[in-house]
Amino acid sequence: MSLAGLRQGKPEHAGHGEAGEQPHEVAADIHFAAPFSKENAGMDESVPGGAYNFAYLDEETKRMIRRAILKGIAIPGYQVPFASREMPMPYGWGTGGVQVSAACLTPDDSFKVIDQGADDTTNAVSIRKFFERTAGVETTERTAEATVIQTRHRIPETPLTEGQILVYQVPIPEPLRFLEPRETETRRMHALEDYGLMHVKLYEDIARHGEIATAYAYPVKVEGRYVMDPSPIPKFDNPKMEMAAIQLFGAGREQRIYAIPPYTRVVSLDFEDHPFVAGKAPHDCALCGASDTYLDEIITDDAGSRMYVCSDTDHCATRQEAAA
Amino acid sequence: MIALEGGFADVPVEASRAFRAVLEAMARPGRIEAVTGAQAPGLSVAASVVALTLIDGTTPVFLAEDVDSPALRQWLAFHTGAPVVARGAAMFALGGWAALGPLGAYAQGTPEYPDRSATLIVEVQRLENAGAKLTGPGIEREAWLNLPEVEAFLANRAQFPLGVDFIFCAGDRLAGLPRSTRVEG
Numbered sequence: 001m002s003l004a005g006l007r008q009g010k011p012e013h014a015g016h017g018e019a020g021e022q023p024h025e026v027a028a029d030i031h032f033a034a035p036f037s038k039e040n041a042g043m044d045e046s047v048p049g050g051a052y053n054f055a056y057l058d059e060e061t062k063r064m065i066r067r068a069i070l071k072g073i074a075i076p077g078y079q080v081p082f083a084s085r086e087m088p089m090p091y092g093w094g095t096g097g098v099q100v101s102a103a104c105l106t107p108d109d110s111f112k113v114i115d116q117g118a119d120d121t122t123n124a125v126s127i128r129k130f131f132e133r134t135a136g137v138e139t140t141e142r143t144a145e146a147t148v149i150q151t152r153h154r155i156p157e158t159p160l161t162e163g164q165i166l167v168y169q170v171p172i173p174e175p176l177r178f179l180e181p182r183e184t185e186t187r188r189m190h191a192l193e194d195y196g197l198m199h200v201k202l203y204e205d206i207a208r209h210g211e212i213a214t215a216y217a218y219p220v221k222v223e224g225r226y227v228m229d230p231s232p233i234p235k236f237d238n239p240k241m242e243m244a245a246i247q248l249f250g251a252g253r254e255q256r257i258y259a260i261p262p263y264t265r266v267v268s269l270d271f272e273d274h275p276f277v278a279g280k281a282p283h284d285c286a287l288c289g290a291s292d293t294y295l296d297e298i299i300t301d302d303a304g305s306r307m308y309v310c311s312d313t314d315h316c317a318t319r320q321e322a323a324a
Numbered sequence: 325m326i327a328l329e330g331g332f333a334d335v336p337v338e339a340s341r342a343f344r345a346v347l348e349a350m351a352r353p354g355r356i357e358a359v360t361g362a363q364a365p366g367l368s369v370a371a372s373v374v375a376l377t378l379i380d381g382t383t384p385v386f387l388a389e390d391v392d393s394p395a396l397r398q399w400l401a402f403h404t405g406a407p408v409v410a411r412g413a414a415m416f417a418l419g420g421w422a423a424l425g426p427l428g429a430y431a432q433g434t435p436e437y438p439d440r441s442a443t444l445i446v447e448v449q450r451l452e453n454a455g456a457k458l459t460g461p462g463i464e465r466e467a468w469l470n471l472p473e474v475e476a477f478l479a480n481r482a483q484f485p486l487g488v489d490f491i492f493c494a495g496d497r498l499a500g501l502p503r504s505t506r507v508e509g
Contacts, residue, residue: 059335105340
């Protein structure tokens with residue numbers, strides 16, 4: 001598409017090498033947002049979503065998000081405010097994660113999306129299709145083959161490696177929010193490293209239930225400085241956060257981005273006499289037999305029958321294939 | 325007309341690849357990444373690419389004496405629209421190490437908003453994994469990078485989470501040094 005065509009608001013077809021109809025004085029060789037995917041699918045108006053910029057967001061927005069990501073990387077665990085955009089999906093569907101993914105994706109990436117560990121749920125399927133259309137990226141369900149993985153509420157069982165990026169969808173990024181509703185106060189508490197309130201909360205858990213009852217979104221301390229909400233992943237996943245991949249967190253409605261660089265110390269808060277335990281259901285997976293994975297409890301009839309299966313569908317399917 | 329040249333030919337794609345290189349460099353201090361696609365008058369390819377990838381009309385820029393020129397100002401104005409300002413007002417700074425200082429003159433962030441701090445894009449002669457020892461977030465055990473000095477980075481690390489962040493550029497290669505990295509001489 002040429003700059004001249006854009007200025008005139010004229011839709012051009014497929015935009016390349018059409019020097020014939022350049023109106024007036026704008027230089028004909030100014031090349032503007034040329035092909036971004038195989039066969040220029042993104043500029044093809046027969047492809048839904050094809051009229052959008054690469055990865056949907058405009059370049060100025062992506063630069064703003066990229067700057068926020070870099071500051072997040074430089075200050076691990078600190079929540080960087082960013083000018084979150086409205087996305088073509090409702091808040092709560094991963095608008096923060098989608099914006100972070102859009103700012104990170106290149107046409108060479110292999111993109112995977114999981115929702116509670118599964119590749120085939122509505123949320124995961126629709127986000128995967130969104131980037132297939134707007135970024136023309138390859139998508140995959142294989143954790144090991146993906147370079148960018150967007151996740152809602154799980155960390156894949158397969159250990160992530162260098163060269164991979166894990167993008168979390170975050171509903172409430174502020175770990176202190178349910179203890180202190182005022183943003184001005186929580187910000188000051190982070191500035192002063194005043195996390196006593198969080199320890200009181202965990203202590204009250206113990207006083208009431210005999211143990212720390214928080215099972216998901218279990219707070220962590222990053223590199224000995226910021227207390228951070230790991231998003232609503234089960235606490236089973238907390239120890240995995242010390243990993244070789246880059247972890248980025250996007251909260252769209254709350255307009256925050258934060259990050260954990262690779263090999264960063266991530267410690268789940270606890271007490272000496274009540275140490276952190278990464279719990280899971282005391283069963284093996286009914287499908288693949290794994291004893292070391294996080295399990296979903298599936299109700300199978302009206303009589304209370306149930307089975308426990310891996311929440312990570314790729315990991316479970318890979319194990320079943322290997323056993324078959 | 326030199327101002328019109330040296331930009332990305334294919335902005336969304338080249339900027340995305342450049343950002344990934346900068347992200348990897350910043351997330352893994354000591355890692356040296358290669359980039360391509362931009363050439364500003366008087367800047368290295370890497371510094372030009374970083375400028376196009378991160379700088380725009382919303383990010384005031386400081387130009388150190390050794391790189392400041394009418395040609396560079398025109399190039400920045402055409403490709404980024406960034407206002408050129410003094411050190412204290414800048415979100416990004418461009419130049420050689422000696423001309424960029426003193427570091428204390430730049431925005432260091434505030435205790436509530438440590439992200440409101442400058443990023444320095446530093447031109448250096450060469451980049452190699454030798455010299456100063458780096459440890460901290462992003463580094464499994466230890467990494468090495470030839471830094472222009474050590475004391476300034478010790479002082480910068482000492483005020484964590486405040487401080488400034490660095491992207492070192494030499495030719496078409498770049499390396500990151502976030503404020504979180506511990507530097508030993």
